[in-house]
Amino acid sequence: MTTHKVGYLIGSLAKGSINRRLAKALVRLAPPELEMSEISFKDLPLYSYDYDADYPPAGKAFKDAIAAVNAVLFVTPEYNRSIPGGLKNAIDWASRPYGANSFARKPSAVIGTSPGAIDGVGTSPEFGERGPLVAVGAGVQFETQEDGFEQLARARTLRLPYARTGI
Ligand SMILES: Cc1cc2nc3c(=O)[nH]c(=O)nc-3n(C[C@H](O)[C@H](O)[C@H](O)COP(=O)(O)O)c2cc1C
Numbered sequence: 537m538t539t540h541k542v543g544y545l546i547g548s549l550a551k552g553s554i555n556r557r558l559a560k561a562l563v564r565l566a567p568p569e570l571e572m573s574e575i576s577f578k579d580l581p582l583y584s585y586d587y588d589a590d591y592p593p594a595g596k597a598f599k600d601a602i603a604a605v606n607a608v609l610f611v612t613p614e615y616n617r618s619i620p621g622g623l624k625n626a627i628d629w630a631s632r633p634y635g636a637n638s639f640a641r642k643p644s645a646v647i648g649t650s651p652g653a654i655d656g657v658g659t660s661p662e663f664g665e666r667g668p669l670v671a672v673g674a675g676v677q678f679e680t681q682e683d684g685f686e687q688l689a690r691a692r693t694l695r696l697p698y699a700r701t702g703i
Pocket residue numbers: 548549550552553554555556613614615616617618649650651652655656657
């Protein structure tokens with residue numbers, strides 16, 4: 537059996553994060569071919585290009601973790617109709633130094649959940665074609681579903697949509 541390593545980034549740093557719960561559900565539902573592991577970004581300092589000449593250990597470890605997986609899954613809420621600050625900082629770290637973008641040619645997908653009936657990552661332009669995830673070569677697939685958890689529970693397999701760009 538060929539296995540594919542999928543690294544997932546949880547956009548929320550909150551202890552009680554519902555997106556972390558969603559990630560756990562996805563790990564349970566993933567077919568055996570997918571080896572799921574979390575890529576944490578909580579120890580990254582705020583990015584500045586001053587670090588580019590000599591990435592600190594946390595920055596190197598983060599980029600190494602992305603390099604070690606076949607695909608990346610972002611499991612994230614939206615904060616103020618945008619990407620949570622910590623996750624955006626992580627994306628900036630991964631995208632640099634210039635010419636060494638960790639997301640280039642990396643199949644990626646985004647999923648998220650929100651307690652709001654009509655909100656969530658599907659409604660925010662920040663997660664769309666003109667947002668930073670697409671800018672760094674990650675793919676975005678939307679399906680707004682109010683009963684997402686129930687649908688997940690019924691799902692037999694987790695299919696990772698491939699990136700529209702950067703493959
Ligand atoms: C700073 C902040 C901004 C938020 N903005 C949005 C928003 O734009 N859209 C939305 O659907 N929910 C928003 N929410 C509500 C979150 O969806 C809710 O807190 C959810 O639990 C966040 O996911 P998490 O538990 O995984 O952190 C916001 C929450 C916070 C703390």
